[in-house]
Each structure stands twice: as structure tokens, then as C-alpha cells.
Amino acid sequence: MTGIKLVSTLLLHRSLQVLKFACHIVKNYIAHLLNIKVPLILGIWGGKGQGKTFQTELIFRAMGVEPIIMSAGELESERAGEPGRLIRDRYRTASQVIQNQGKISCLMINDIDAGLGRFGNTQMTVNTQIVVGTLMNLSDNPTRVSIGQKWRASDVTHRVPIIVTGNDLSTIYAPLIRDGRMEKFYWQPDREDIVNIVHRMYANDGISREDVLQIVDTFPKQALDFYGAMRSRTYDQSISKWVSDIGGYEKLGEKLLEGRKKGKLPTFVPPKQTIEALLESGRSLVEEQQLITNSRLSKEYMKNIDE
Known part of the structure; x- marks a missing residue:
């Protein structure tokens, strides 16, 4: 731009x-x-x-x-x-x-x-x-x-x-x-600010403003970095396939280091972003947030230490 x-x-x-x-x-x-x-x-x-x-x-x-x-x-x-x-x-x-x-x-x-x-x-x-x-x-x-x-x-x-x-x-x-x-x-972005920033965040992915409105309304109380994390999460399946293409997890370290030196790593193809994939990754992030909030394992750990 x-x-x-x-x-x-x-x-x-x-x-x-x-x-x-x-x-x-x-x-x-x-x-x-x-x-x-x-x-x-x-x-x-x-x-x-x-x-x-x-x-x-x-x-x-x-x-x-x-x-x-x-x-x-x-x-x-x-x-x-x-x-x-x-x-x-x-x-x-x-x-x-x-x-x-x-x-x-x-x-x-x-x-x-x-x-x-x-x-x-x-x-x-x-x-x-x-x-x-x-x-x-x-x-x-x-x-x-x-x-x-x-x-x-x-x-x-x-x-x-x-x-x-x-x-x-x-x-x-x-x-x-x-x-x-x-x-x-x-700096306290309102809904319009968040929609505009997220729309710019997804500008190269072909996600329309209407789709962004749906995403923001589906996860209305999230910070802006949540919407960036949603996009990152959609890459997981493509990265797993890419790891398989270079020989699997067992040879990952060897292939990554040698491939980078020799310039022979296979081309990574980014996933095509869709509203469905983004919403799915958003729901998984919310579940993780909720699990952390509900578990509070650190308090349980400290209670056991005190005992």
C-alpha cells in the first residue's frame, strides 16, 4: 500500500x-x-x-x-x-x-x-x-x-x-x-475501529467487510490480538502437511537445517482463508481461554505446596 x-x-x-x-x-x-x-x-x-x-x-x-x-x-x-x-x-x-x-x-x-x-x-x-x-x-x-x-x-x-x-x-x-x-x-477502540483494523488485517486474504462484521460479532469481547491469533491458527493444518512433505517429524530438525542452508525446502503454500475456517479457529481459541480460566491449576499447585 x-x-x-x-x-x-x-x-x-x-x-x-x-x-x-x-x-x-x-x-x-x-x-x-x-x-x-x-x-x-x-x-x-x-x-x-x-x-x-x-x-x-x-x-x-x-x-x-x-x-x-x-x-x-x-x-x-x-x-x-x-x-x-x-x-x-x-x-x-x-x-x-x-x-x-x-x-x-x-x-x-x-x-x-x-x-x-x-x-x-x-x-x-x-x-x-x-x-x-x-x-x-x-x-x-x-x-x-x-x-x-x-x-x-x-x-x-x-x-x-x-x-x-x-x-x-x-x-x-x-x-x-x-x-x-x-x-x-x-487508546480504546470501539466496534467500528475493531472492524476496520481487522478488515485491514485480513486485506490480502480476500475476506470481505461483511465477513469481518460476522467475525467481530461472533467474538465481540475479544482484544485485537485475538483476531490475529485466529488467522495464525488456520495455518496449523497446512504446516502439518508441509512437515509431512519434508520427511515427517522424525527428521524435522535435520531437514529444516540442511534445507535452509541448501535452499531445498519445499515451497509452503498458505491456506486459503475462509470465513468458516476463521470462525472454527476462533471457537478453538475461546475454548482454550475458558479452560485456562476454569482450571486455575497454579492455585491448586500452590495449595498443595502449602499443605
Whole structure:
């Protein structure tokens, strides 16, 4: 899909998120022209599996943004200070993308509450404190970022907007998410949003909008990632046939490794998606969800341990 078509699709299907995202990017790039305090960070938050990252990636592509991406797993390390240094390094890398490639860039941190959030009696580590302090400092001084211990002339850099995603921003240290540093956007897709996103998800499968409406109405309370899992589940039978074609499960490791090296693996033919196959895989996923909910084997296990 071309950039223009993708922008049109996004504006049609989720204009509010696109406009919020675009406004944040633009405000940060022209902050020096505005007589207002511009938050450096945009926090996109909402329920699990609701397509926050998926939508953000589509917007990046539509706007021609070249993001520098981090995950929550990089916000902790056995070496004190390493995650904070990494954030500053990635921030400067995004600045170099702007300067050297002439592209819009930003720093994106996925699932930030998983790395910085406080749940129950969890304790803040030294690295967590340094990461929070680093992000607060970037918000207050976005054009001067030091990698080392001393300030240098080269520490002056471009202002780079930061995008973070999470499920619950209330678990993060409050001064970091205050309005002057972070602008918040609550992502809660309604039925129309879900239908449009799932329709795009199945765009290359020949599934009509009417079929998507039937799928969403059949499984109305599911998160967006459920509909992606439905599509993946329909591949199981085709993959089983493909395994049989390469010699069966007994020789699977040997065939896979040798075949990849020699380029002699048989061609995998994706299954043709049908509304019946998708609904069947959806029902099997719901059954698994229900089984996990009803079993609660971990509680039974812990009860036996206590005894």
C-alpha cells in the first residue's frame, strides 16, 4: 500500500489517533517557534492486545517516520546505569537520523510500564531510578544529551519526540507522567475501529467487510490480538502437511537445517482463508481461554505446596 493510500486509510479509520500522533510530532519539531511548553513524551496507553503498537507502526509508515525502537526489557541490566546510557544513546541515534538521512525520527519505547511500573510490593532498582531520571531530564532538556560524564559541545542535539506505549501509566513514577513532560492518549477502540483494523488485517486474504462484521460479532469481547491469533491458527493444518512433505517429524530438525542452508525446502503454500475456517479457529481459541480460566491449576499447585 502506498503512503498516500495508507494515510487515507488511517485517517478514515482512526482519525483521532492519527491526528494526536501527528500533532505531537509536529509540535516537537517546531517547538522553538511556539510560545508554549511542549511535552516531549506521548504516552499511548490502554488495554492489553488492543493494537497500540500495530496502529503506531502503521502511522510511522504513513508519515514516513524512521523510529528508533526500544523495549521494556532494555530498561534493566546487571550493570548499574547501563539502561539510562542506552536511552540517551538511542535518543542521539534518532537525532542523527534526522540530520544525516533527512527523515523524521523519534524514540519509541514499547510497554514502558512493564519496565518502570510498580506493582504491589515491587521495589525500584537503581536502574529504574536512573531510567526515570534520564527520561525526566530529556523532557526538561531535549536538545542537550550527554553520553559520558562531562558536557561537550557535541552534546547539543536535535529535539527528538518520544513515544511510549503501555497498559497502565498510573504505575509509573508520577513526576515523569505529569502534563508538562508527557501527553497522554487513551487508546480504546470501539466496534467500528475493531472492524476496520481487522478488515485491514485480513486485506490480502480476500475476506470481505461483511465477513469481518460476522467475525467481530461472533467474538465481540475479544482484544485485537485475538483476531490475529485466529488467522495464525488456520495455518496449523497446512504446516502439518508441509512437515509431512519434508520427511515427517522424525527428521524435522535435520531437514529444516540442511534445507535452509541448501535452499531445498519445499515451497509452503498458505491456506486459503475462509470465513468458516476463521470462525472454527476462533471457537478453538475461546475454548482454550475458558479452560485456562476454569482450571486455575497454579492455585491448586500452590495449595498443595502449602499443605
